[in-house]
Amino acid sequence: MHKTHRAATERSSRAKARARLLATALFIGGATASQPFLSPAFAQVFSFSNVTIEGNERVDAATILNYAGISRGQEVSAAALNDAYQRIANSGLFEKVELVPQGSTLVIRVTEYPIVNVINFEGNKRIKDEQLAELVQSRSRRVYSPTMAESDAAAIAEAYRVQGRLAASVTPKIIRRSENRVDLVFEIAEGKVVENERISFVGNRAFSDRRLRQVLETKQAGFLRNLIRRDTFVAERLELDKKMLTDFYQSRGYIDVQVTDASAELSRERDATFVTYTIREGLPYKIGKVTVVSEVEGVDAAAYEEAARIRTGQTYSPLLIDNNITRMETLALKQGLNFVRVEPRVTRDDRNQAVDIEFAVVRGERVFVERIDIEGNATTLDQVIRRQFRTVEGDPLNPREIRQSAERIRALGFFSDAKVDAQPGSSPDQVVVNVDVEEQPTGSLTFGLSYSVASGTGFNIGFSEKNFLGRGQALSLSLASGVSNQNSSFSFTEPALLGRDLSFSVGGYYRISEYDNAKYDTRNIGLTTGIGFPVGEQSKLDLRLRVSEDKLDNVDADSSPIIQDEAIIPALKTFSLGYAYEYDNRITGLNPKGGVLLRFGQDFAGLGGDTEYIETTALALAETKIMNEEVTVRAIFEGGAIHSLGDTTSRVTERYFGNGKIRGFEPNGIGPRDLNAVNEDALGGNLFAVARFEADFPLGLPEEYGITGGAFLDVGSVWSLDNTTGAGGVEVDDSFIPRATVGLSIFWSTPIGPLRFNFSHALKKEDYDKEQSFDLTISTRF
Known part of the structure; x- marks a missing residue:
């Protein structure tokens, strides 16, 4: 309780005490006047033939008499009168109460609490009035209650405490108005945010403080402390952090680990905390x-x-x-x-x-699931949560399956917290599974920015929602525009078609390209759909269908004859069927330090439309953590091949250019090129292969800054053409010519999203390749 409010409460208590003393004195005085033979005072007895109530306007007299509990003609002692006073005063309806015996008449005088006219908040900047209004129980046009106002002040102070403002104080005050009305004002002194100035560990030998801080939900304050909320001190996070530390060590073989203490000390100025975790590691097994x-x-x-x-x-x-x-x-x-x-x-x-x-x-025991109760899902439908259970009502209870269902619910990403437990049911062989979830934002807004000296600046904007309308469906929209291209797309995914473990997706795209490095325009429009299903614990298979139209036009007269010949053909329609297999154990695997991702897919065109080919793509990724898990190393191998069938040949709209595959080059910056054409057009290739090696590591800066570094080496090439006759009848070199780039990256986790700066340099390239030494990406989440 705050000092000002305590003082007000103490004054109110003293006033009530004086009123009780006055009432007792009146009782004794009245008794002495009417019954002088009774002594001492505590033995005196009253009998009232009439009870008069004064001062009440809204509360009925019968209600007050009921609180008093005194009947006409009833013998009442002084102690009973005092009890009657207490019952009326404690009803919370009256600001002042007096019981005055006047001969055979008992006069009850009351002053009713005023009506709350308006409720105002003063001094608040961090929390809006609308949010505070939802926290308080006091309401306009209702009777003012000091007890409720005090409770409201505590609720407001708690809201500030959760935000790390432990020094915040809230004082309720009233401003008297006419007609027994008051304005209720909560005066708020927000104070400063209590930040986690330092997070330290005692007893850790196997892992550095830096590595352990990455495990915690609590973060240290950095120079963006006014924007980053996770660096504020919240006592409830300490227990969660202890569990996360324990899980981290146990997953690495430390079966005896104990996080014995998680303590926080306030600074003298009460604007910072120093959090210390005490760990007993034990030995790895x-x-x-x-x-x-x-x-x-x-x-x-x-x-x-x-x-x-x-x-x-x-x-x-x-x-x-x-x-x-x-x-x-x-x-x-x-x-x-x-x-x-x-x-x-x-x-x-x-x-x-x-x-x-x-x-x-x-x-095991013969216990069955009686029912599954779900609470806390204001937006997400019950069926989205229920389908994460392999168990339904009436099935035998499998405690391990219940725990794994809880993990699947958390893995959805829809909830900030999800608790699942089993309680006794209506009989000893029945249990009730209770699910309590707390929803969180599931939408994201992405902004992208790229820059190169040759192509200038480009940007993109995208929206995605992975719990659309609370149905667990995913919806995404994107729009990208640059100096030389435009790209828009959408996709929708239903993860449980017909209530089964079968996903359905539909999407579309529209692309227009006018590259400076290629003197022609392309237009691609298409619609895709498909279904997917798991084929193993960590693998899945997708079947897909694509209908598209690709157009090549506005070819410059100085462009390569290869492209000019392809432009003669009108817009080509493609109808293709394909599949994609994926194996990913990075999340569900048993290695906490890393994992493997494998993808393989093929598309078959020619069942309809104007094109006939087989396209094959593959990707393999492996990553792990080294150097006490402070450095992540990653290797990625990717390739693709287009094989034309019959007498058809690939077009520039279908071939690979390595865009986004090999860093350090502009779009259409590598691959076969007709050097004898005036424009020296990039022609793309039917084949591409690339190997990317990456490492992410700390830069030695305080981790609360959110700035880390990276390095990469990309090696790859684009090659192979169906038609190699270029300008002047000279053959275009479409052989495998490797390119290699090295670079450094800076990763910066900012309040508006993660930024990535890439600085690259080509180690091996051709003279005609177009380099891009810098690019920047940014994304944000809401």
């Missing part, structure tokens, strides 16, 4: 001997041993154990064994720093 036993009659342990994906020498991780249990329990369900559970039995080998794991197939 590996997986030792792995065995599987069955304690259920008729169940063969060998089949479950084959389902395990765990081997000796791996780093111990609770996630590794859980994933293998899930595989085995899934196998049990496929075998029709509903109440079979797999228990991990861990035996430590401290001498070798290993953990022996025995997976025991045992009989």
Whole structure:
């Protein structure tokens, strides 16, 4: 409670005490006058033949008499009169109460609390009036209550505390108006943000402070402290941070880790905190001997041993154990064994720093799911959450499946928090699964900027919503425009078609290109649709259909004959069917330091339309963290091939140019080029291949600045043409000619989104290639 308000409350208490004393004195005085033979005063008894109530305007007399609890003709002691006074005063309806005995008449005088005329907030800048109005319980045109006003002040102060303003003070005051009305004013002194000036760790040896700070939800204050909200001190985050630190260490084999304390100390000026986490790391453990036993009659342990994906020498991780249990329990369900559970039995080998794991197939309890209750989803539909459960009402309870359902709900990205637990149901063999979620923004707005000396500045803007109308659907729109091109597109995805684990997508695009490096214009318009479904724990398959039209026109007379010949053909319509396979264990894999992404796809054109070809694309990515996980290294290999069928040939609108694949070059800046044509046109290629090697690392700056560095090496090429006869009948060199660039990147996490600056230099290039030594991208989220 704030000092000003405490003083007001103390004055009110003293006034009430004086009123009670006066009433008691009047009781005694009245008793002495009417019954002089009764002594002492506490033994005196009153009997009132009449009760008069004065001062009430809105509250009925009967209501006041009911609070008093005194009946006419009833003998009442002085103590009972005092109790009556307390009941009336504590009703919260009256600002002042007096009980005055006058002979055989009891006079009850009341002064009603005034009506609240308006509610105002003064001194607030960080939180708007509309937001504060939602926090307070006091309302205009209702009776003023000091107790409620005090509670409202505490609620406002709590809202500021959550924002890190621990020094904020709120004082409720009233301004008297006519007709027993008051204006209620909350005077707010916001104070300064209490920032996390320093986050430090005690007891950590395996990982640096810098690496551990990346794990925490709490962040240190930097020079953008006025804009970044995560650097404000919120006490509730400390417990979450302790859990995140524990999970981080355990996933890396530190089975004995303990985060024993997370404390915060306020500075003398109360405008900063110093947060310290105390850690007992223990030693890292590996997986030792792995065995599987069955304690259920008729169940063969060998089949479950084959389902395990765990081997000796791996780093111990609770996630590794859980994933293998899930595989085995899934196998049990496929075998029709509903109440079979797999228990991990861990035996430590401290001498070798290993953990022996025995997976025991045992009989579980016969418990069923009675119902699933969902709360907190104001926007997201229940069905979006329910389909994350593999269990429905009436199914046998699988506690591990319930936990994994909670993880799937969190992985949607729709909720800032999602809690799932099981409570006893209507009978001992029934449970109720409670889901409590807290929604968060799911839309994003993206801005992009690129620059090159030759092409000038370009920009793009995009909108995406991954929980469209609360249905879990994804919608995206984008528009890009530059000096020489325009590109617009849209896409829509339904992740659960017909309520099944089957996604449906539809999209479209419209592109116009007028490159300075190519003296011709292109127009591409198309519509795509497809379905996708999982084919494994970490893999999926997409089937797709594309209908498009590609037009090449406005070819300059000085352009290559190859392009001029292709421009003679009118707009080509393409009808293609294709598939794409993807394997990605970066998130669901067992290696907390990295993972692998594999993609392979083919499109077959020629079932209709004007084109016939097979296009094949592939990508392989591998990444891991090194140097105490402070540096991330990544290798990406990507390639594509267009193979024309029959007597058809590829056009410049279909071929690859390596745009966005090899950094350091402008659009259409590499690949086969007709050097004998006046314009020296870029022709593209039927084949491309590139290898990109990247490293992300700290720059030694305080991590609260959000600035890190990167380095990259790109090697690749674009080559191969169906027609190589260029200007003057000279053959165009369409052979494989590698290019190589190196560069440095600066990553800056700003309040408006992550910025990336790329500075590149070509190590190997051709004289006719068009370099681009700098580019910048920016994106933001709401």
